[in-house]
Amino acid sequence: MSSSVLSLEGIRKSFGPVHALQGVDLHVRAGEVHALVGENGAGKSTLMKILSGVYRPDAGKMTLYGAPYAPANPLDGRAAGVSMIYQELVLAPHLTVEENVTLGDEHARYGWIRPRTREVERILGDLGQQGVAPDARVSDLSIGKQQLVEIARALLFDARIVVMDEPTSSLAADDTQALFEAIGRMREQGLAVIYISHFLEEVQEVCDRYTVLRDGKMISTGRVMGTPVSRIIEDMVGRSVDELFPSGDHALGDPLLDVSGLQGRRGVPANVCFTLRRGEIMGIAGLVGAGRSETVRTLFGLDSARSGALSIRGREALRVAWMTPRAALDHGLDLLSENRKEEGLALNLSLVFNLTLSDLRRYSRAGFLQLGKERRDGARWVDALRIRAGSVEQRADELSGGNQQKVCLARLLQQDNDILFLDEPTRGIDIGSKAEIYKLVHRLAQQGKAIVMISSYLPELLGVCDTLGVMHKGRLSAVRPVPEWTEHRIMQFATSGYDA
Amino acid sequence: MKKPRNYKAMLSEIGPLLGLIFVFALFAALTPSAFTSFYNVKTILTQSVIIGIAAFGTTFIIVSEGIDLSVGSQIALTTVIVAAVLNLPGGDPGIFWPLLALAAGVLACTGVGAFNGFVITKFRIVPFIVTLGSMQIVRGIAKWIGKEQTVPTPDNWLTNLMLIDPSPSWLLFGPGVWLALALLVVSAALLKYTVLGRYTFAIGSNEQTARLCGVKVDRMKIVIYGLGGLLTGVAGVMQYSYLTVGDPTTAVGLELDIIAAVVIGGGSLSGGEGSVVGSIVGALIMAVLRNGSNMLGLPNYVQEIIIGAIIVGAVLIDQQKHRLRTAG
Known part of the structure; x- marks a missing residue:
């Protein structure tokens, strides 16, 4: 796949005797939203932690924009343009939107911070969030808005790949729509979004392509449009019940x-x-x-x-x-x-x-x-x-x-x-x-x-x-x-x- | 089932006691005759009564993962209330009025403790903050009742409690020492052999588990802080007996000595650990150190440095023991 901006090939990772990933491939293109789906424990989180630099793979190759990519830690990953938006938000609730967005990259002269309000406003605007004031306290915002602040932070750091782990799991319906709009705008700007979710109806709504993981292996990948949901579910489940369960009758009573x-x-x-x-x-x-x-x-x-x-x-x-x-x-x-x-x-x-x-x-x-x-x-x-x-x-x-x-x-x-x-x-x-x-x-x-x-x-x-x-x-x-x-x-x- | 004796666990129980024996032996060796005289032993015991009794109550609170910073103020309040009741018009220093004064003092502290517990559980404010506040409030009330000065009282039998030499000499120790001993037995039994004590441990070890197992956590905490207040009240009566006046400015910072006694005795501020016997041993270690240092003519600052080091050292040793246990 020549047009991939991010390629993971043959990624393996074991924790002691547990083989969390057994040779996973993942190809993500610019300007696409790529769904990563699978049951609990299929290896999605491990794969994303390798991508962001939290873990190092035991084997396999990662390429980002054609160059080998091997982050030593999450800061390394962020510098290379890979940003993670975790399920639990990592914002400082007492600081303002602007302070949070620029945290770790304040422009200062002699230790005095020079505001970057204009820049922050522009990024929020790009996400369709003109309504969020840069001087609002983050704790006063809804969870959904806080998530968008975190995305804005990723964009300020010139993220090119944004990974979202179950972003809608704690959102109300209208916040979810705002998030989808922001994702759409990121796609228009040519960013790649990796979207991890259990909710397949959301995957159908916002994602272009998908990859299914099961038991640490890549099972299938393809275009979301034209693939029936039932097919994706089959790929997610696809295993048989083994025989460690007791059999024996017990009658049901009152x-x-x-x-x-x-x-x-x-x-x-x-x-x-x-x-x-x-x-x-x-x-x-x-x-x-x-x-x-x-x-x-x-x-x-x-x-x-x-x-x-x-x-x-x-x-x-x-x-x-x-x-x-x-x-x-x-x-x-x-x-x-x-x-x-x-x-x-x-x-x-x-x-x-x-x-x-x-x-x-x-x-x-x-x-x-x-x-x-x-x-x-x-x-x-x-x-x-x-x-x-x-x-x-x-x-x-x-x-x-x-x-x-x-x-x-x-x-x-x-x-x-x-x-x-x-x-x-x-x-x-x-x-x-x-x-x-x-x-x-x-x-x-x-x-x-x-x-x-x-x-x-x-x-x-x-x-x-x-x-x-x-x-x-x-x-x-x-x-x-x-x-x-x-x-x-x-x-x-x-x-x-x-x-x- | 065969029960293998767990020597490490045993050692952790008697660790503070070994510490007490060590410091006692040390001073006995340094100042042979004066330190080990019977009179001096009686003095040390009497000096430990107030901190000891208050520490019994604080033990319950600390085992439940709480803290009570208002103990010193509660003691001052008790001395003032006792004095005020004794000075009531129509009061006479017979048997009855001092008894009434004692009851009023103890009741007031029980109320303060229960109130602390109520605020902590009802409004979900951490105990440190609640009792930091009530430390000031109670001190203020004591000064208000005492009109910002010491309150002299007529002679009465309460002032005999803290005598070093008891009046019938066959008692050997003053009534305060015997009372502390009785309360030691009662509180130790309460913490170790009753449902109340078991729930105290459970709440301190893991409040969520306690709730899951049907413990009425909020009600229990109010009881625990109330019990702490009750014992503090008794300690306050002892303080009055020692001072023979009501003094709203007494016992400032005493809560820290009391907490130190509990911690030296094996109590953990993260809850679920501690014992009444350990706490009295902790109080005795501090009393022995102070007394022995005085005998040696060491200046006050040396005592403070030594006691500070012992507090940190005791916790350090305790942590090392845990590390050994979890590793082994």
């Missing part, structure tokens, strides 16, 4: 939990309704940020709800807005947090303290702890779940990831509630521990508990769950038996909110 009209404080979740039966394992699929965690956290009283009701075992409905974690636990709900280290565990306390924290009533009399009983029960759970630890007194941060997750699960098991929300229960743990957790989830369902399982790994949801719902921008699809779903259909709802 409804245990009935959720209606669940509305979060910030609009996510949006009007979520579902019914969970005894013995049911219900999966929730969806992209990061679709509102899966927020749904169960709101039900559990950790995030605040605007409205919604839940009824347990057919009893009268409770208002979700009044729910607290204590009340949720007392009503028979329990939650496994997706953030083991930030939320799931008190890391500098002992294993047994962590295990019993939600249920100290069982281990105390008149406010005094029964330490002997607590220790004996703790040791029993350590044995039952085969947690590898020196003793129950061992601090939680001294355990491996898989064992830490088992401690979190043991807390749910000893609490012995009937409705369990498991948020990413197998994230970041080894395959052996994963299989043990799948088996455990099945056993709990056989005991008549009802489980909601959230995961970003589709094969796991399809392998473990009885029923499945998909979330898109806060909304939950109809919950159907797993055989009625295909990966294709799931990805379609997850990326477009459209259910065929």
Whole structure:
């Protein structure tokens, strides 16, 4: 491809035993918006970090405008004309627009800054943002406008390649349109934009060409116009469910939990309704940020709800807005947090303290702890779940990831509630521990508990769950038996909110 | 299950105690007869009572990842309130009025503590700022009540609490020392063997985990700061007993000595670590150093330099221990 301004060929990168990229090619032309798509963990972020100079590739060649390109660090990349716009904005909120745009490149004489207001205004105008005043404080702007300020900064530094990582994930609709307009103008000026997104309808709207990554390999590339979305989804998913999942029947019984009209404080979740039966394992699929965690956290009283009701075992409905974690636990709900280290565990306390924290009533009399009983029960759970630890007194941060997750699960098991929300229960743990957790989830369902399982790994949801719902921008699809779903259909709802 | 004894963990618990034994032995070797005399030991213990009792309360607050900078002001407030109640018209220095004065002082501090906790949780302002503010406010109230001067009081039994030589000599130590010992046992048990104590650790170690596990974090924090205030109030009564007057300008900066005692005793300002026994040992280490330095005739500035070095050194040693543990 002679007209490519940026070429990546045969890029490889491994982190220890994990092969994040296995020979990826990417060709980007001047004046085009190039979509980079793929599932979570396909290697998009790694590739972009190599492009911007955060990582160095193990093998492969990069050329920028015909010259070899090997940035040693992000500053190097920026000097060569490659700018990244990250998901999390990196602006100084207390400074003005102009101060942020020129940060690191102030024109000064004897240490006194000479304003570059005219220049900043021109760049903002080029982006179609005449309305943003250079002396406005950045913290007073909407997220969307802040993002445009960051793009303006990239342009001030003479960026020729601009990489945007999920730029619309936190934007409101009109901000998204302003962003698309800015992208259009950059294209007219002959810049190349690499656009990373999960939302395929956006890709269709703004992108010229696309490249699909899957499991660290480039699967396909081509023109967006004329390529059906279904084809792109197929390329993104394209793998089979392997056999590490337990099979074994468990009957579905009476409804245990009935959720209606669940509305979060910030609009996510949006009007979520579902019914969970005894013995049911219900999966929730969806992209990061679709509102899966927020749904169960709101039900559990950790995030605040605007409205919604839940009824347990057919009893009268409770208002979700009044729910607290204590009340949720007392009503028979329990939650496994997706953030083991930030939320799931008190890391500098002992294993047994962590295990019993939600249920100290069982281990105390008149406010005094029964330490002997607590220790004996703790040791029993350590044995039952085969947690590898020196003793129950061992601090939680001294355990491996898989064992830490088992401690979190043991807390749910000893609490012995009937409705369990498991948020990413197998994230970041080894395959052996994963299989043990799948088996455990099945056993709990056989005991008549009802489980909601959230995961970003589709094969796991399809392998473990009885029923499945998909979330898109806060909304939950109809919950159907797993055989009625295909990966294709799931990805379609997850990326477009459209259910065929 | 076989329980392997964890010597490293044991060492970290008794580390401060070893430090205390070391400084005591050091001064005993340098100034043999005077330092180890029974009278001097009694003096050191009595000197540790006020900082010690306040440190019990501050231990709870620091273990919960909080801080209370208003402790010194609370102590001053207590001395003034005790004096004011004793001076009420119709008051007499029998059994009852001093008891009422004591209760009023302790109650006021409990209220200040609970108020701190309320502001911290209700308005989500960091404890450092809230208590920095209440440090000034409470000091101001103390001066207001005391009309900006010391408040003399009639003779009463409260002033006997801090005597070095108790009146029935078979008591061996003054009532203040015994009271501190009793409070030591109660607070240590509270922190280690009750649900309240366990929740204090959980909140300090990871507030999010505590919330996830159904701990009513906000309510617990108000209780913790209230308990801190209660113990501070008792320390304030001891301060009154020592001064025998109400003094709104007393105990300025004392909160820093108290926090230092907790930190030397193994408390971590990032929460989840600390013990009541450690805190009293920390207070004793500082008292021994001051007393021993005086005996040696070392100037005041030397003591300050040594105590400062010990505060930093204690934390440094503690961090090294953690690094060893996570590495091993």
